[in-house]
Amino acid sequence: MTATPVATPLLTATDVTIERGGRGLVSGLSLQVMPGEIWQVEGVNGSGKTSLLRVLSGLSRYGYDGQVERAVPLLYLGHRSAVKPLLSPLENLRLHPGGEGDHTDSDIERALAAVGLAGFEDNLAGTLSAGQQRRINLARLYLSPCPLWILDEPFTAIDREGVLALEQRFAQHAQAGGAIVCTSHQPLNVQASVSRLSLDRERAA
Amino acid sequence: MYFDSWQAALVMDGHGGFVWAAYAITTLGVVWMLVYPAWSRRRALRQLAVAVRREQARADSAQGVR
Amino acid sequence: MWSFFHKLGSPPWLYSIAGTILRWLLPITLVVLVAGAVWGLLYTPPDFRQGNSYRIMYIHVPTAVVALAGYYVMAIAGAISLIWRMKMADVAMRAAAPIGAMLTFLALVTGAIWGKPTWGTWWEWDARITSMLVLFFLYLGVMVLYDAYDNKEAAGRACAVLSLVGTVNIPIIYKSVDWWYSLHQPASIKFTGESTIDSSMLYPLLLMIVAFYALYTCCLLMNMRTELLRREARTGWVRRLIVEEGKG
Amino acid sequence: MNTLPTVAFMRRLLRRQLLLALRSPVDVANPLIFFGMVIVLFPIGLGPDPVILARFAPGILWIVALLSSLLTSDALFRSDFDDGSLEQLLLSPQPLYLSVLSYVLAHWLITGLLLALMAPLFAIMLGLAVQAIAPLVASLALGTAVLSLVGCIGASLTVSLRRGGMLIALLVLPLYVPVLIFGSAAVQAAVDGFSVLPYLAILAAMLSLGIALAPFAIAAGLRIGIDA
Numbered sequence: 001m002t003a004t005p006v007a008t009p010l011l012t013a014t015d016v017t018i019e020r021g022g023r024g025l026v027s028g029l030s031l032q033v034m035p036g037e038i039w040q041v042e043g044v045n046g047s048g049k050t051s052l053l054r055v056l057s058g059l060s061r062y063g064y065d066g067q068v069e070r071a072v073p074l075l076y077l078g079h080r081s082a083v084k085p086l087l088s089p090l091e092n093l094r095l096h097p098g099g100e101g102d103h104t105d106s107d108i109e110r111a112l113a114a115v116g117l118a119g120f121e122d123n124l125a126g127t128l129s130a131g132q133q134r135r136i137n138l139a140r141l142y143l144s145p146c147p148l149w150i151l152d153e154p155f156t157a158i159d160r161e162g163v164l165a166l167e168q169r170f171a172q173h174a175q176a177g178g179a180i181v182c183t184s185h186q187p188l189n190v191q192a193s194v195s196r197l198s199l200d201r202e203r204a205a
Numbered sequence: 206m207y208f209d210s211w212q213a214a215l216v217m218d219g220h221g222g223f224v225w226a227a228y229a230i231t232t233l234g235v236v237w238m239l240v241y242p243a244w245s246r247r248r249a250l251r252q253l254a255v256a257v258r259r260e261q262a263r264a265d266s267a268q269g270v271r
Numbered sequence: 272m273w274s275f276f277h278k279l280g281s282p283p284w285l286y287s288i289a290g291t292i293l294r295w296l297l298p299i300t301l302v303v304l305v306a307g308a309v310w311g312l313l314y315t316p317p318d319f320r321q322g323n324s325y326r327i328m329y330i331h332v333p334t335a336v337v338a339l340a341g342y343y344v345m346a347i348a349g350a351i352s353l354i355w356r357m358k359m360a361d362v363a364m365r366a367a368a369p370i371g372a373m374l375t376f377l378a379l380v381t382g383a384i385w386g387k388p389t390w391g392t393w394w395e396w397d398a399r400i401t402s403m404l405v406l407f408f409l410y411l412g413v414m415v416l417y418d419a420y421d422n423k424e425a426a427g428r429a430c431a432v433l434s435l436v437g438t439v440n441i442p443i444i445y446k447s448v449d450w451w452y453s454l455h456q457p458a459s460i461k462f463t464g465e466s467t468i469d470s471s472m473l474y475p476l477l478l479m480i481v482a483f484y485a486l487y488t489c490c491l492l493m494n495m496r497t498e499l500l501r502r503e504a505r506t507g508w509v510r511r512l513i514v515e516e517g518k519g
Numbered sequence: 520m521n522t523l524p525t526v527a528f529m530r531r532l533l534r535r536q537l538l539l540a541l542r543s544p545v546d547v548a549n550p551l552i553f554f555g556m557v558i559v560l561f562p563i564g565l566g567p568d569p570v571i572l573a574r575f576a577p578g579i580l581w582i583v584a585l586l587s588s589l590l591t592s593d594a595l596f597r598s599d600f601d602d603g604s605l606e607q608l609l610l611s612p613q614p615l616y617l618s619v620l621s622y623v624l625a626h627w628l629i630t631g632l633l634l635a636l637m638a639p640l641f642a643i644m645l646g647l648a649v650q651a652i653a654p655l656v657a658s659l660a661l662g663t664a665v666l667s668l669v670g671c672i673g674a675s676l677t678v679s680l681r682r683g684g685m686l687i688a689l690l691v692l693p694l695y696v697p698v699l700i701f702g703s704a705a706v707q708a709a710v711d712g713f714s715v716l717p718y719l720a721i722l723a724a725m726l727s728l729g730i731a732l733a734p735f736a737i738a739a740g741l742r743i744g745i746d747a
Contacts, residue, residue, distance in 0.1 A: 099522060
């Protein structure tokens with residue numbers, strides 16, 4: 001996807017204010033995510049990272065003030081891995097409620113191999129470990145055509161090689177003109193410009 | 206008045222018990238519908254007053270301590 | 272007009288306007304209620320078929336009518352809060368539920384008492400009473416659902432959806448219960464569907480219906496004021512209010 | 520960007536629900552076992568006299584079918600809500616209004632239709648007149664579809680609540696009343712030898728009203744539940 005002449009932002013959030021249980025988590029946040037950018041949202045636990053991501057992804061439509069517009073379809077990977085234990089990884093991705101196009105079995109197998117699940121395609125997801133189940137979810141990063149990714153702590157329960165592979169995938173996605181907004185407790189070392197958004201500074205300001 | 210005496214009004218040719226019972230229960234209901242909100246508003250105000258006073262005390266003690 | 276609609280959204284303004292309305296509406300309501308009751312009880316002739324027991328109609332019919340209307344008021348408030356996201360409409364819906372439930376309960380009790388002299392049983396599965404019972408459960412459903420949610424804003428929205436679903440279903444429930452009653456019960460005394468009601472009985476009934484509508488409005492406004500206080504507890508205008516009430 | 524056409528996406532969701540149901544046959548069998556067990560309670564409670572049982576059979580069969588359908592509506596969205604699939608569904612580009620219909624259809628196929636097909640067995644046990652068995656199956660098949668739609672509304676409003684099970688019954692049972700009225704009346708009419716078509720027509724009318732309106736409430740309920 002060549003960068004369009006004047007880069008239109010994939011995601012624009014204007015003056016977003018989120019309050020949870022009386023505590024002001026985010027106030028007056030404005031954000032523009034341009035193609036090729038990777039944003040890392042930092043903050044201590046409970047600083048509202050997940051709430052912000054849910055608002056940016058359009059999952060929570062109430063409970064916040066301000067405007068969020070998404071110009072492109074979105075891939076959201078949350079804390080929970082959206083994997084049905086009774087289905088095999090192959091079936092999980094083939095029948096995914098995410099609504100993306102139909103993927104051929106070979107695409108799915110290639111994606112599962114990329115996240116290190118080669119050979120596990122047909123066991124029931126219930127028999128796999130928690131880390132492996134999260135990888136089924138992460139396999140969607142290799143399948144989904146959506147340019148905008150919003151990832152909530154994608155690296156939890158993933159070992160070191162897995163993290164490295166994912167960081168390469170992030171860089172590749174950013175270079176291809178996609179954009180990523182993610183939260184993570186460890187700094188991202190990616191061959192791309194990473195913009196940081198710290199929710200602690202936001203609240204302190 | 207349709208009834209010639211209070212006695213007749215009470216008895217209502219035998220139906221008085223039902224009629225007056227129904228009116229009594231409805232009166233209780235109406236009284237409850239009117240009294241409950243007023244009472245709960247005053248209670249809410251009292252609770253808020255206590256909360257404000259406690260906040261004040263906390264703020265003063267914080268100043269005092271520093 | 273638009274400024275009025277906008278102002279309706281500001282809690283302190285609504286709190287004070289409700290107060291002023293109540294100051295004159297409440298006494299009028301009480302007077303009309305007592306007048307209607309006395310008129311219906313003592314100054315109207317008995318019904319040639321049912322004798323004096325029909326006097327319960329002067330409280331059964333108004334409570335039933337306003338209870339049903341109350342459900343629609345609640346649903347409309349819910350719809351406004353859901354569609355235009357007006358907090359005040361959510362307050363109104365929250366305040367309307369218990370009043371409607373109480374009115375439905377009163378309608379059921381007075382209907383049951385009225386049934387004893389008319390049919391000889393305390394509970395007669397008459398069409399109107401059965402539909403009223405279903406309406407009572409609809410009210411309970413809304414109140415229980417509100418209580419089940421921890422996040423009270425989500426609770427308000429969920430109740431708005433439920434009460435809208437309820438309003439769509441109420442006409443269907445009433446029609447099907449009417450049909451069900453006529454299927455199993457040959458047309459005996461049609462309970463409240465008095466075909467022609469003598470004018471001497473009609474006027475007190477209309478007066479009582481107006482009285483109960485006024486009562487509903489008063490209770491709604493009073494409940495809304497309490498609800499406003501609870502929701503706006505940390506704002507400045509409530510603080511000033513507490514200070515005034517403290518001195519007053 | 521090849522998002523799936525809506526109908527294909529609905530078919531995918533339906534296949535997914537049915538595959539999940541097949542993978543846990545116990546969940547499919549539960550409502551049927553419940554249906555059978557509760558039917559057995561009535562002769563024990565009312566006495567074995569076939570005349571009494573036959574007279575109440577239409578009502579009993581319909582009430583128990585209604586309760587079985589209610590029993591299973593709590594689990595409709597709960598497992599998807601717990602493992603995060605529901606979030607993905609809400610974020611999918613396809614209209615939620617149509618996606619929830621495949622959930623309802625799956626629930627009806629798994630519980631409603633199976634109940635209707637099993638009902639003749641229990642009808643015979645209760646001594647229902649033979650000519651009323653076919654109308655019973657027809658009215659149950661139609662009626663449980665409406666029950667699934669309304670049950671789905673209850674499920675979506677309580678999806679985020681921990682103890683949603685009992686709460687659904689209170690929310691949804693008042694809305695079941697019209698379906699029960701015309702469903703049992705259809706079977707009663709068949710017993711008395713009258714034509715069943717008008718009742719089935721009314722049930723079908725309720726079904727079409729439900730298909731048109733219920734998804735709005737279900738979609739709204741899910742969006743509210745996810746955000747609670």
